[in-house]
Amino acid sequence: MIKSRSSLIFAWALLAPAILYVLVIVAWPLVETFRLSFTDASLRKVTNYVGWRNYDKIFNETFLTVITRTFTWTFFSVLFKMVIGTFGAVLLNAAVPGRNLFRILTMPPWIVPMAIGIFMWGWMYNGQFGMISGLLQRFGLVDGPVAFLAYGRPAYWATIVTDVWIGVPMVTIYFLAAIQAIPRDLYEAAWTDGASRWTRFRRITLPLMAPAIITMSMLSLIATFNSFDIIWILTQGGPSGSTTTMIIDTYQTAIGSKKYGEGAARAVVICLFLSLFCIAYFRVTRRLAATDKA
């Protein structure tokens, strides 16, 4: 490649607009969130620095419950996405008539406006007239109507199911690509040696798609941790806080109650967790790339 002073300048000139944009819209707000977390910023004109007071205030029993809830919520959602995604990818890879159609039919939850898909789930969860409660009653699995979003436990799981629903298509298509990248010779050799379909899945498919599963679960972890739309539309964090995750909690404090300083402190805690995930992600992908080369 031609290296010269002018191409050095040219390269950075090409990057400059994008860097500038991200600095103003993402990096500066990030720094500003840290600064605001040490102030009592609100709708009032005057803002004072208050030291660690916001952090003292938020670290209590409730906030620790919210953190735990966020982690369990994220954990179950990611787990289900990975399991269902693997299941779907293996099925979509099977050479049966109609698989191209099936692949297309996997995509709608991913492509249509998220909020609209969530509205539809809102109706499905309706206790009196919704489909899930209706079908459960029809098949005699429950006695009376189940209002999924009206009580803590069911609402918690209902929001997870909807989050899984939105995440599964991308995971599935990504896993499918990973499965298709596995050399056919391996399967042919195993088949010649008399390995059953299950053995081939267990000994070839699963180990060779493991890097994809690891990468995807990390990406999914970050995306799920940030999940806002689903919970906000379905329950707004209720009933009585049973679906309040850290993102929802921050939004309620900052935008709902206009406590910018305290909201910023909560956002900073989220950022710390996200940075940890981010570092873990980069380390894991680097290690995967390294073992790939070896």
Place this chain on the structure above:
Amino acid sequence: MAFKSRDTRAMIDRYRWWEVVAIYAGMFCFLFFLLSPFIEGFLVSLKPLAQLFSSPYRFWPENGTFAAYVSMWETVPGFARYVFNSFLISTISTCIVLLLVVPAAYAFARFDYRGMGLVLGGFLAVSMFSGAVLLIPLFRLMRTMGLLNTYFAMIIPGAAFLIPSAIWLLRTYMMRIPTELNEAAYMDGASQFYTFRRVILPIARPGIIVVAIVTFIGAYSQQFIFALTFNSKTEYMPLPIGLYAYFGKQEVIWNELMAASFVGIAPALVIIFFLQRYLVGGLTAGAVKQ
């Protein structure tokens, strides 16, 4: 040998009857999970309101009617405007993203100066922070710039979060363009900018189109939090927020809301159908390790 290998291939793909049944049964469950909200939503849009709010639950509509598709225009008077806003916001966001990302992706694909790896990592890290975390400073920024309750309050922050995946996707595509082209252009005395503009861009066009489609879909499907927080004017609301106002009411007219939702997502469904081949490649290439 070639024949033998092809035989093996055919044998591996041959299923016993119960395996075929199992595959289709599994596929049915999988797709039912993914499509049930749409199926149910569509059936709801066909049911008269009285039938919706009656027990016991009935899956299929009786005397299904498309009346809701007509009456919804009166119930949701801003509907056409919301759809227009959604398209406008997505289109402008896509244009901004492309203007920023095409040069940047080329730089990442062609040059490797000190610090660029770090910058690329920085871009990728952006996608890990959601808008929700940065909402407070962004809100204050928009207020200072006088952009609250305008299209730009939704476009400018939204576009930033579409940049990382677009850069990654286009960089991957541009790395496949042979460097010999640059060298040949250099030999012919073309300037760096001329080479980028006249040699690389025309070749990269298919990749740019895929990135544009993926970005547009991202912009169209993720309009929520910024529009919810930074805009309160009905005339600028994108479709999800416009419908959200009806969703939150005490007496939701579900059949009309579902009819409106279906008209709203129709463009997305059409796009999936016609562009699915590009989409699958485009949506996954960004994540697959090169």
